[in-house]
Amino acid sequence: MEDSFENMDPLQIGEDYRDKDLALKAGKRIRELASDEKQTYKFMHVCGTHEYTITHSGLRELLPPNVEVIAGPGCPVCVTPPEDIALAITITKQPNVLLTTFGDMMRVPATGWGSLNSARSKGAKIQVVYSMMDAIEIARKNPDLEVVHFAIGFETTTPPTAVELLAGPPENFSVIVSHRVIPPAQELLLESGEVGLNGFILPGHVCTITGMRPYMPISEKWKVPQVVAGFEPLDVLLGLVMLLTQIDEGRAEVENEYTRAVTLDGNVRAQEMISQVFETVDAKWRAIGTIPKSGLALRSEFASFDVREHVSVDVEPLKFEVPPGCRCGEVLRGVVGPKECPLFGKKCTPQQPVGPCMVGQEGTCSIVYGALASKPDS
Numbered sequence: 095m096e097d098s099f100e101n102m103d104p105l106q107i108g109e110d111y112r113d114k115d116l117a118l119k120a121g122k123r124i125r126e127l128a129s130d131e132k133q134t135y136k137f138m139h140v141c142g143t144h145e146y147t148i149t150h151s152g153l154r155e156l157l158p159p160n161v162e163v164i165a166g167p168g169c170p171v172c173v174t175p176p177e178d179i180a181l182a183i184t185i186t187k188q189p190n191v192l193l194t195t196f197g198d199m200m201r202v203p204a205t206g207w208g209s210l211n212s213a214r215s216k217g218a219k220i221q222v223v224y225s226m227m228d229a230i231e232i233a234r235k236n237p238d239l240e241v242v243h244f245a246i247g248f249e250t251t252t253p254p255t256a257v258e259l260l261a262g263p264p265e266n267f268s269v270i271v272s273h274r275v276i277p278p279a280q281e282l283l284l285e286s287g288e289v290g291l292n293g294f295i296l297p298g299h300v301c302t303i304t305g306m307r308p309y310m311p312i313s314e315k316w317k318v319p320q321v322v323a324g325f326e327p328l329d330v331l332l333g334l335v336m337l338l339t340q341i342d343e344g345r346a347e348v349e350n351e352y353t354r355a356v357t358l359d360g361n362v363r364a365q366e367m368i369s370q371v372f373e374t375v376d377a378k379w380r381a382i383g384t385i386p387k388s389g390l391a392l393r394s395e396f397a398s399f400d401v402r403e404h405v406s407v408d409v410e411p412l413k414f415e416v417p418p419g420c421r422c423g424e425v426l427r428g429v430v431g432p433k434e435c436p437l438f439g440k441k442c443t444p445q446q447p448v449g450p451c452m453v454g455q456e457g458t459c460s461i462v463y464g465a466l467a468s469k470p471d472s
C-alpha cells in the first residue's frame with residue numbers, strides 16, 4: 095500500500111476503499127492542494143449514488159471550507175418530466191392496459207396527478223418490474239393485455255431497453271421512452287453560469303457504458319477538469335485530489351479514477367445498440383427545462399414500439415413542474431441544498447414526498463433526510 099496519498103494509483107488501493115487512514119490522508123492532500131483559502135472550489139457530481147456515498151460517509155466533513163461538493167441533476171426519477179408520469183397514469187385508465195416500471199418511479203408525484211402508487215391504489219393496473227425483460231415476459235404470457243413499459247434513466251439503463259427492442263418484443267408490448275443523457279445537462283449548467291463550477295465528478299457506472307470521450311468536448315470548451323470516479327468513499331476523495339491537482343497544474347482534462355471499471359472508449363457494443371434503436375433529441379428535464387440533444391427517441395424502424403402507436407392518449411398540459419414551494423429545480427441545478435427548502439423534513443419527507451427529489455435512493459433531498467434521521471441525536 096502506498097504511504098503517501100499524493101501519488102496513489104487507484105488500482106493499488108485494492109480492497110481498502112473504506113480505509114479510514116487512507117481517507118484521512120486523502121483529506122490532508124485535499125487541504126494541501128486547496129491551501130489558498132482565498133480560492134474557492136466548487137465541484138459537482140451528477141449521480142445519486144455519489145451523493146449517497148458523500149453524505150452517508152460524512153466526506154464533506156473532511157473537506158476544508160473552501161472546497162465544496164454539490165449534487166447536480168443525477169437522479170433519473172427526479173428529472174423525469176411530470177408529463178410522462180401523467181401520460182403513464184392516463185393510459186392505465188384503459189381497460190386492457192398494464193403499465194410496468196421500476197420501483198423508484200412509483201412514488202414520484204406529478205402535481206395534480208398524484209403518483210403511480212396512488213393510481214394503483216385506485217385500481218390502475220401497474221406492476222413493478224426489475225428489468226424490461228420481466229415486462230416483456232408478462233406481455234408474452236398475457237397476449238390479451240397491452241403491456242406498456244415506462245423506460246426511464248440515464249446511459250446505464252438505456253442499453254437494456256435497446257437490447258430488448260432489438261430482440262423483437264411481442265406485438266402487445268410498447269414503451270414510454272424517458273431516457274436522458276448526462277453531458278448536455280452539464281453543458282447547460284456551465285452555460286447558465288448560475289453556479290460557478292470548477293469541475294465535475296463524473297458518474298462511474300454511466301461511464302462504463304459511455305467511456306470518457308463524450309465528456310472531452312466539455313473540458314475543452316469550458317476549461318473545466320472532470321474525473322470519472324467510483325462509488326466508495328476513497329474513490330470520491332481520490333477523484334477530488336485528481337480534480338484539485340488538475341487545477342493546481344493548470345489542466346482541464348477528463349481523467350479516470352475508476353480504472354477498475356471504466357475505459358476510454360467504454361462499452362462500444364452497448365453504444366452501437368443504443369444508436370441502432372435511438373436517436374438523440376431535445377428533451378425536457380423536470381424543473382430544469384428543455385435541454386438540446388439530451389433525450390432519446392425511438393428511430394423510425396422502432397416507432398411501432400412507441401406507446402402512442404398502441405394506445406390512444408391525450409394528456410392535458412400540467413400547470414406546475416413541481417408543487418408550489420418545492421425547490422427541487424434549484425436542488426437539481428445545484429443552486430441550493432435540500433435544507434434550504436422550507437418544506438424539507440416538515441411537509442416533505444420520504445414517507446410523504448412533496449417533490450421528486452425526496453423520492454428513492456437517488457433523490458438528493460431523500461439522501462440528506464436519511465442521513466440526518468440516522469444520526470443518534472437527530
Ligand code: SF4
Binds near residue numbers: 421450
Ligand atoms: S425537500 Fe421536498 S419540497 Fe423541498 S425541494 Fe426537496 S423534494 Fe422539493
